[in-house]
């Protein structure tokens with residue numbers, strides 16, 4: 001454990017869109033590399049890191065089903081999109097000399113390890129970054145729920161949700177100048193006020209297991225490391 005971090009093991013959740021940079025779609029390798037550097041900086045503090053990356057930059061099940069595709073098939077396509085993002089992140093991290101494993105909820109042994117909880121824990125103990133891919137492996141879920149599930153299974157102390165803004169606001173800060181950021185807010189208030197932190201099933205799963213969710217800005221250079229050092233602004237959902 002590093003000199004400053006108060007956390008030993010965390011899960012970083014980012015949406016697929018965080019990897020597309022200014023493009024409207026897909027992967028932007030310099031952006032992937034920038035986030036990989038953020039992860040490396042935290043790993044250098046001795047923190048054990050899990051990652052879950054969404055797939056929305058490539059494919060979303062709901063969007064597919066809105067266009068007439070069968071919902072579960074569309075969801076599987078979304079899960080496959082998360083595998084692509086996970087591989088891109090693995091490549092960027094390994095380029096920086098960080099050891100990683102991609103662990104898939106859907107078996108594809110030539111591409112990624114299957115998810116075996118004890119094995120994943122062992123990787124973390126060996127300081128390998130575990131990138132959990134393919135969501136929960138089930139349609140009708142999201143990668144937010146997958147992140148909460150894996151964070152619980154891996155006994156992470158908190159989920160760090162990297163977004164474009166530095167926390168949870170009472171209304172969209174991009175559209176309202178008078179939006180106010182919460183320092184701390186309860187799971188129930190997030191649900192009642194329908195605030196966009198994570199989807200409701202993910203919030204409920206975190207609440208039932210008392211897993212804090214820390215929402216912070218991934219656009220702030222050094223932001224992830226700073227938050228783990230207790231610096232910067234963020235919202236803690238507790």
Ligand code: UDP
Pocket residue numbers: 014015016017053054055056057059060061062074075076077078079081082134135136137138139140141142143144146
């Ligand atoms: N998905 C799924 N089950 C899961 C996780 C994801 O079916 O456990 C599918 C779902 O279709 C979703 C897509 O994968 O729309 C991409 O994930 P998500 O929307 O969570 O990505 P993000 O918004 O974080 O980029």
